[in-house]
Amino acid sequence: MFKGSSITVHDVNPEAQVANHGLLKYPHRLNFYDIPPTFDVTIEEFETCGLDRLRILAEIESSAARNRTAEELKDVTLKQNNKYLPLNMSKGSNGETDGERRRDHLSHFVLRLAFCRSEDLRRRFVKAETTLFKVRYDTDLGPERASFLSSRNFNWIPVESEEQKRFSQELAAAYQGNRTETGRPEKEKYYKVKWTRVPDLVERRKVFLKGGWAYVPSRELSSIIFQEFEDHLQKALEMTARLLPRLDEDTRLVPILDNLSQGFLAGISAEWTSAADAGNAENIKAEQIDGIAKKHFPLCMRTLHENLLRDHHLKHFGRLQYGLFLKVLGVSIEEAIVFWRKSFSLMTDDKFNKEYKYNIRHSYGLEGKRANYAAKSCMQILTPGPSDHGCPYRNYSPENLQTALLSTYSQQGLRAADLPEIMASVKTQHYHVACTRVFELTHSSFGVGRGEGISGENVTHPNEYAARSMELARPKDEEMVTE
Amino acid sequence: MDIDESSQPASPEVMLVFYRRLYPFKSIYNWLNHEHAPTQLFTHREFAFTLPGDVYLRYNSFGSADELKKQVCQLNPSRFEIGPIYSARPRDRKTVRAGAFTPLLRELVFDIDMTDYDPVRTCCAGTDICRKCWQFIAAAVRVLDSALREQFGYEKLLWVYSGRRGIHLWISDREAMELTDAQRKALVGWLTVVQGGKEGSRKLGLHGAKGQLSPALQAALDYLRTIFGALVLSNQDCFRSVEGYEELLKAIPDSRVVDTMRTKWTASPSRSSEDKWNDLLKQTQTKTQSNLMAALEDVILQYTYPRLDAEVSKHRNHLLKAPFCVHPKTGRVCVPLDLATIENFEPESVPTVSQLLRELDGIVRDDEDSKEFHSDWEKTSLKPYIELLDRHALSLMEATRNEKRKTDMSW
Numbered sequence: 001m002f003k004g005s006s007i008t009v010h011d012v013n014p015e016a017q018v019a020n021h022g023l024l025k026y027p028h029r030l031n032f033y034d035i036p037p038t039f040d041v042t043i044e045e046f047e048t049c050g051l052d053r054l055r056i057l058a059e060i061e062s063s064a065a066r067n068r069t070a071e072e073l074k075d076v077t078l079k080q081n082n083k084y085l086p087l088n089m090s091k092g093s094n095g096e097t098d099g100e101r102r103r104d105h106l107s108h109f110v111l112r113l114a115f116c117r118s119e120d121l122r123r124r125f126v127k128a129e130t131t132l133f134k135v136r137y138d139t140d141l142g143p144e145r146a147s148f149l150s151s152r153n154f155n156w157i158p159v160e161s162e163e164q165k166r167f168s169q170e171l172a173a174a175y176q177g178n179r180t181e182t183g184r185p186e187k188e189k190y191y192k193v194k195w196t197r198v199p200d201l202v203e204r205r206k207v208f209l210k211g212g213w214a215y216v217p218s219r220e221l222s223s224i225i226f227q228e229f230e231d232h233l234q235k236a237l238e239m240t241a242r243l244l245p246r247l248d249e250d251t252r253l254v255p256i257l258d259n260l261s262q263g264f265l266a267g268i269s270a271e272w273t274s275a276a277d278a279g280n281a282e283n284i285k286a287e288q289i290d291g292i293a294k295k296h297f298p299l300c301m302r303t304l305h306e307n308l309l310r311d312h313h314l315k316h317f318g319r320l321q322y323g324l325f326l327k328v329l330g331v332s333i334e335e336a337i338v339f340w341r342k343s344f345s346l347m348t349d350d351k352f353n354k355e356y357k358y359n360i361r362h363s364y365g366l367e368g369k370r371a372n373y374a375a376k377s378c379m380q381i382l383t384p385g386p387s388d389h390g391c392p393y394r395n396y397s398p399e400n401l402q403t404a405l406l407s408t409y410s411q412q413g414l415r416a417a418d419l420p421e422i423m424a425s426v427k428t429q430h431y432h433v434a435c436t437r438v439f440e441l442t443h444s445s446f447g448v449g450r451g452e453g454i455s456g457e458n459v460t461h462p463n464e465y466a467a468r469s470m471e472l473a474r475p476k477d478e479e480m481v482t483e
Numbered sequence: 484m485d486i487d488e489s490s491q492p493a494s495p496e497v498m499l500v501f502y503r504r505l506y507p508f509k510s511i512y513n514w515l516n517h518e519h520a521p522t523q524l525f526t527h528r529e530f531a532f533t534l535p536g537d538v539y540l541r542y543n544s545f546g547s548a549d550e551l552k553k554q555v556c557q558l559n560p561s562r563f564e565i566g567p568i569y570s571a572r573p574r575d576r577k578t579v580r581a582g583a584f585t586p587l588l589r590e591l592v593f594d595i596d597m598t599d600y601d602p603v604r605t606c607c608a609g610t611d612i613c614r615k616c617w618q619f620i621a622a623a624v625r626v627l628d629s630a631l632r633e634q635f636g637y638e639k640l641l642w643v644y645s646g647r648r649g650i651h652l653w654i655s656d657r658e659a660m661e662l663t664d665a666q667r668k669a670l671v672g673w674l675t676v677v678q679g680g681k682e683g684s685r686k687l688g689l690h691g692a693k694g695q696l697s698p699a700l701q702a703a704l705d706y707l708r709t710i711f712g713a714l715v716l717s718n719q720d721c722f723r724s725v726e727g728y729e730e731l732l733k734a735i736p737d738s739r740v741v742d743t744m745r746t747k748w749t750a751s752p753s754r755s756s757e758d759k760w761n762d763l764l765k766q767t768q769t770k771t772q773s774n775l776m777a778a779l780e781d782v783i784l785q786y787t788y789p790r791l792d793a794e795v796s797k798h799r800n801h802l803l804k805a806p807f808c809v810h811p812k813t814g815r816v817c818v819p820l821d822l823a824t825i826e827n828f829e830p831e832s833v834p835t836v837s838q839l840l841r842e843l844d845g846i847v848r849d850d851e852d853s854k855e856f857h858s859d860w861e862k863t864s865l866k867p868y869i870e871l872l873d874r875h876a877l878s879l880m881e882a883t884r885n886e887k888r889k890t891d892m893s894w
């Protein structure tokens with residue numbers, strides 16, 4: 001598995017037969033992924049490729065939830081495809097096609113590893129991959145598609161003309177009203193396959209069946225191909241799942257694969273795409289973070305921020321919690337690295353790059369805009385865990401909490417007279433009520449009244465708190481700019 | 484033996500004797516196993532037992548017919564069901580790795596129940612069944628049997644009376660056993676034309692762009708046309724009542740025809756279903772309306788095409804009551820049925836468990852429970868039914884032998 005800083009993917013796939021190191025040649029744009037990649041890749045390439053493909057599959061998955069039409073699904077899939085894993089025709093090739101196809105090939109197998117591990121993941125992966133294959137197939141140029149199809153044996157039997165004549169009535173009735181490739185039904189070519197290979201045609205009664213054979217007109221052959229792709233992938237995934245335990249040897253891959261599959265499980269669909277759609281509109285710069293923290297952060301995040309400034313360091317869980325919070329707040333990966341580099345001012349560049357940069361990049365799913373690690377909610381922060389960075393309303397002694405509240409929020413209008421009410425909520429363990437009341441008190445100048453909370457709700461997530469606070473402040477900030 | 488049949492047609496005492504002396508465990512074993520020596524088709528097969536008091540024991544499995552018999556006699560279930568062949572012995576499922584216990588093979592099964600025909604039968608309702616309404620089941624059997632043979636190429640079909648008011652079908656061809664859930668779903672989709680239950684009268688619209696039925700439906704119609712008159716028009720007289728003929732008129736696309744017919748039929752309420760059907764047929768002649776003809780063809784299918792319980796067929800891990808179990812309410816044995824005489828089948832002629840025990844009493848008087856009674860059934864009216872299963876099992880075993888020989892040759 002190990003090869004210096006690179007890994008070889010084929011070790012975990014039983015179908016590896018071709019010991020072909022170096023670049024594979026890819027004569028076709030479409031790929032049935034029969035043969036796993038056998039070239040060496042860096043960890044970074046492994047992960048970025050996987051993420052890029054995941055972006056496409058995520059969009060496909062979310063299409064069902066968004067009730068997109070087939071046409072919309074095709075458009076959006078192509079758009080994502082061209083953005084993250086472009087695949088050009090061989091014709092008029094710009095010399096990039098082999099590299100593109102190599103990335104396509106690699107990324108498919110990376111995600112196989114990530115998604116083979118439960119039946120649910122396998123099912124969803126197969127579905128999304130089959131859709132991607134269909135969309136690409138439909139956009140393939142005729143001659144290139146034909147050449148791809150002839151590169152593989154699909155085991156369909158051409159129906160002899162005599163047999164076709166014998167069933168001419170049935171065939172005409174079965175496919176009445178179908179457009180044919182020649183425009184003349186009697187000239188249509190038919191192919192025989194076992195009916196189990198075209199279950200979709202059978203289910204819709206769109207095929208002629210005789211003795212277990214389906215007589216498929218040539219224009220419906222894609223149905224066989226898609227089914228073949230699906231079945232083939234399903235089997236391959238099950239095989240990989242059985243062999244996956246061996247992969248655990250490479251500890252560097254496990255978190256990456258976990259990360260990829262968890263992103264899928266958490267419903268990348270909604271979460272990831274909405275983040276991508278929003279395009280990180282905030283686009284917060286590293287040097288702005290301190291100012292925003294003082295104005296808009298809830299006490300938990302404010303505390304982490306102050307600790308970081310004071311100690312020039314944060315322990316692992318604090319770093320993770322604060323890092324994810326900043327990510328969701330709208331700090332890009334580049335800005336986050338700048339911010340953490342500056343904050344860890346006592347550390348050498350070398351140590352930072354080696355030990356911390358990777359983790360930061362990782363919490364971003366390598367790059368910005370992706371919440372494949374979601375920021376922790378109040379519920380999670382309140383749950384006792386290995387972290388000493390929980391909810392201050394819960395963890396602090398009453399005296400310390402009161403001191404902290406006054407020193408943190410007096411500039412925003414919190415007065416000592418407000419404390420008894422807040423402390424009463426804390427005493428009855430209604431920490432979110434206390435936090436919400438602090439929000440109301442510190443945002444009264446924006447017209448937030450008692451009981452209004454975060455748009456009518458109690459605080460349930462630190463990002464919600466900060467986002468609403470920033471939203472309330474926005475018109476004022478803009479006015480100041482125009483002045 | 485004194486038995487109060489009316490109150491409890493299948494008491495635990497009666498059932499125990501039935502299992503010990505009559506139930507054809509060996510035949511069932513041969514039918515499930517396809518060979519003499521135990522294979523995974525039997526050893527990895529799930530059996531589920533229903534005990535009195537609604538206790539349900541799943542994931543039992545057995546190494547042989549004798550083991551099965553022993554357990555059945557010990558538990559004395561009110562009935563038992565047969566499930567799929569799993570990747571491991573069901574009784575060992577807790578010791579295998581999670582995810583490694585999955586259903587692999589299973590007969591393709593169907594369930595047709597009279598209740599799905601309640602909207603179109605007039606002779607009985609609910610759990611009742613008679614010779615007249617059995618004809619709906621018989622028609623469904625004919626259509627399904629020929630579709631599965633002609634279109635799907637299956638040969639090893641076993642039809643089994645469900646003990647009360649329906650019928651089960653078990654298909655044991657290797658290719659059928661291997662179907663995935665997705666393929667089973669597709670096949671059910673192919674065979675599902677009429678939805679059972681209340682929403683009966685929605686327009687089917689089965690004819691294609693050129694007004695033709697697909698070859699499969701045409702074949703079904705060609706047969707159903709021949710029994711429609713006797714079954715729906717005379718036997719059931721479905722269109723005699725106002726509700727009945729209004730249901731029929733809902734299927735007619737031409738509103739002028741509908742008005743004409745309604746006026747005529749309201750004026751002479753004594754017109755039989757046959758008269759009314761002929762009235763409509765006359766309309767197709769005078770008006771040369773192909774869509775009226777198509778609508779009438781839809782009506783024939785609507786009233787007589789098989790109504791399937793789709794869920795039973797779609798999943799490999801669906802359990803289905805074993806043949807020769809006893810229906811607890813009727814006491815009747817779930818016997819296999821011969822396709823050739825399916826129309827003549829009379830549910831009330833099926834032996835009940837207490838009747839069988841009386842037959843036994845007349846011949847053998849032996850109170851030694853431990854004694855083996857292997858061929859006792861030969862002396863009862865269960866005999867022809869068990870022989871039917873044996874013949875079927877034999878053809879399966881022969882197919883397996885032939886298959887093996889072919890594989891040997893190819894090596």
Ligand SMILES: [Zn+2]
Pocket residue numbers: 606607611612613614615616617
């Ligand atoms: Zn009846």
